[in-house]
Amino acid sequence: xxxxxxxxxxxxxxxxxxxxxxxxxxxxxxxxxxxxxxxxxxxxxxxxxxxxxxxxxxxxxxxxxxxxxxxxxxxxxxxxxxxxxxxxxxxxxxxxxxxxxxxxxxxxxxxxxxxxxxxxxxxxxxxxxxxxxxxxxxxxxxxxxxxxxxxxxxxxxxxxxxxxxxxxxxxxxxxxxxxxxxxxxxxxxxxxxxxxxxxxxxxxxxxxxxxxxxxxxxxxxxxxxxxxxxxxxxxxxxxxxxxxxxxxxxxxxxxxxxxxxxxxxxxxxxxxxxxxxxxxxxxxxxxxxxx
Numbered sequence: 001x002x003x004x005x006x007x008x009x010x011x012x013x014x015x016x017x018x019x020x021x022x023x024x025x026x027x028x029x030x031x032x033x034x035x036x037x038x039x040x041x042x043x044x045x046x047x048x049x050x051x052x053x054x055x056x057x058x059x060x061x062x063x064x065x066x067x068x069x070x071x072x073x074x075x076x077x078x079x080x081x082x083x084x085x086x087x088x089x090x091x092x093x094x095x096x097x098x099x100x101x102x103x104x105x106x107x108x109x110x111x112x113x114x115x116x117x118x119x120x121x122x123x124x125x126x127x128x129x130x131x132x133x134x135x136x137x138x139x140x141x142x143x144x145x146x147x148x149x150x151x152x153x154x155x156x157x158x159x160x161x162x163x164x165x166x167x168x169x170x171x172x173x174x175x176x177x178x179x180x181x182x183x184x185x186x187x188x189x190x191x192x193x194x195x196x197x198x199x200x201x202x203x204x205x206x207x208x209x210x211x212x213x214x215x216x217x218x219x220x221x222x223x224x225x226x227x228x229x230x231x232x233x234x235x236x237x238x239x240x241x242x243x244x245x246x247x248x249x250x251x252x253x254x255x256x257x258x259x260x261x262x263x264x265x266x267x268x269x270x271x272x273x274x275x276x277x278x279x280x281x282x283x284x285x286x287x288x289x290x291x
Contacts, residue, residue, distance in 0.1 A: 005045055005202045008059070008067030010052035011036070014185060017089055018068055024213035024287060025206070044202065053123075056081065056188070065193035066203050072099060072183040076126055082189040085207045088214060089185065095164045099127055099180040102149075103158045105173045112178055115139045115158055121151045122160035124180075131160075131180045149174060212288035219286050220263045222270075224278040228255050233276050239265060260289065 009018050009029075019029045019038075029047065030039040036049045050058060055069035060080035074081060090097055101120075103109045109118075112135045121144040122128045128141050144151065148159045149172050160180060163169055169176065187207050193199045226234055231246065234257065238244055244259035257278075261269065266283055273281060 003044060003198055005199055006048065006063075006065045007045055007206075008048045008050045008055045008064045008069070009038075010055065010067075010069055010185070011049040012051060014052055014068075014070075014090075015049065018185070021087070021089055021210060021213060024216075025209040026213075026288075027206070027209070059188055059190045062190055062192045064190065065199055066187065066189040066206075068185050068187055070097060070183045071186050072097065072124065072127060072181050074186065074188055075181075080191050082191055082194045083186055084189055084203060085187045085211055087185045087187060087210060090164050094217075097183045098163050099124055099160055099183070100163055100166075100169075101131075101158060101160055101177040101180060102152070102169055102174045103177055104153050105175050107153065107158075107175070109158060109177060112137055118157035119155075120158045120160060121148055121156040123148065124160055124162075127180060128160045208290065209288065212290045215289040215291060216286040218263050219260055219289065220266055221258065221284045221286055222261055222266070223256065223258045223280070223282040223284070224273060225249060225254055225256050225280045226273075226276065226278040228253050230277040231255055231257075234273060234278060237269065237272055237276065239269075260286065 009015065019031065022029055027045070028041045031049070038047045038049060040047060048064065050067070052069045053073050055064070055067040056074035056077040058064045059067055060077040068087065071086075088094065088096070101112060109115060112132070116137055117139065119140045119142065120128060121142050123144050125141055125143050132139055132141070142156070144159070148161050149168070152159055152174070158177070161169070166176065187203075187210065189200075189203050194203065235244065238259055239261060244257050247256050248254075249256055270281055270283065
């Protein structure tokens with residue numbers, strides 16, 4: 001029987017961007033609307049869809065070999081996990097998830113100290129309790145099953161909620177008092193599973209490809225030919241990831257350049273290169289960059 005690596009992927013809001021990232025890294029995941037055990041084109045992967053809040057616990061218990069979940073949800077199990085990589089992507093943007101302390105705009109609460117003896121609703125109960133303990137504040141923390149934003153001020157004095165942009169909070173006339181934690185997803189391995197040489201190598205290879213896919217986001221490759229006399233002027237212009245590759249062409253006095261640039265600068269850079277004498281300029285997409 002072939003070896004298997006049990007991997008947990010976050011079910012919920014992170015599911016689609018996580019599967020998309022894995023596909024960019026070369027791992028095609030096949031899901032169904034109700035299935036919690038997706039297939040993939042890698043026969044060595046045994047995939048589980050589990051809520052992000054639970055992945056750290058299953059990793060710590062050794063039931064799962066590795067998984068992707070937020071730093072926020074794994075923080076209570078750090079001693080039993082191997083943090084292999086931070087993966088900077090989010091539900092809707094490239095910004096990290098933030099756990100924030102929130103009150104209504106007209107609330108008298110200006111800092112966490114003003115919540116002494118008050119009531120706070122949140123899905124991140126342990127995160128909130130640790131934050132209050134750190135700040136020496138005694139407050140009642142209750143678990144929120146959802147729709148947390150509507151609970152202030154009638155049911156609770158404050159909430160601790162997750163946000164990327166803060167737009168939803170502003171739309172509901174809510175104000176951020178403090179940020180408890182900033183979190184991107186991480187790739188974690190079970191400390192026990194990471195002692196297995198085959199599993200360790202499989203995890204490390206997956207992390208390499210995931211990081212390569214993330215590194216390629218927002219970047220493009222650029223090729224061009226130009227007169228050798230214009231080489232230094234072009235090199236001074238190129239904001240390359242590394243020094244560009246320069247090779248001589250069969251025709252004397254001409255060179256070819258290949259480099260990587262940020263996609264956002266291509267529209268202003270390419271006309272500049274053309275003015276410096278570059279010809280045959282080709283911009284092409286990148287799927288992975290291994291540093």
